[in-house]
Amino acid sequence: MVNPSPTFTFGNEIALEDLGNGISRKILAYENSLLLAQVWFESGSEGYAHSHPHAQITTVVSGSFQVTIDGETAVLNAGDSFYAVPNKVHGMTCLEAGSVIDSFSPVREDFLVNTKQ
Numbered sequence: 001m002v003n004p005s006p007t008f009t010f011g012n013e014i015a016l017e018d019l020g021n022g023i024s025r026k027i028l029a030y031e032n033s034l035l036l037a038q039v040w041f042e043s044g045s046e047g048y049a050h051s052h053p054h055a056q057i058t059t060v061v062s063g064s065f066q067v068t069i070d071g072e073t074a075v076l077n078a079g080d081s082f083y084a085v086p087n088k089v090h091g092m093t094c095l096e097a098g099s100v101i102d103s104f105s106p107v108r109e110d111f112l113v114n115t116k117q
Helices: none
Strands: 017-020 023-031 034-041 046-050 055-069 072-077 081-084 090-105
Touching: 034 055, 072 081
Parallel strands: none
Antiparallel strands: 017 023, 023 034, 034 090, 046 090, 055 072, 055 081, 055 090
């Protein structure tokens, strides 16, 4: 069980977590059934192909990304989104530097290791 994030979170007060390979992230808000994060990518950086038991919906805020989900590939730009079904392999390559908003259900407890709960 996860203690929920505060009612309000302010992006300028959240530490940017360097994930390496040109990727960084801020955990914005969460509770047991949901987690929201913003992730920044440098051009050419890759979110490696992986799967997890969480449903994931991602919206592109800026930049351009080649996204592959379960063998199907599309290029997504600002305002575009994708849904990754739980346990389906998915990954992305950043074509033009930018950021995305990731939402996961249930919460990604593994993402909260470095946050104050």
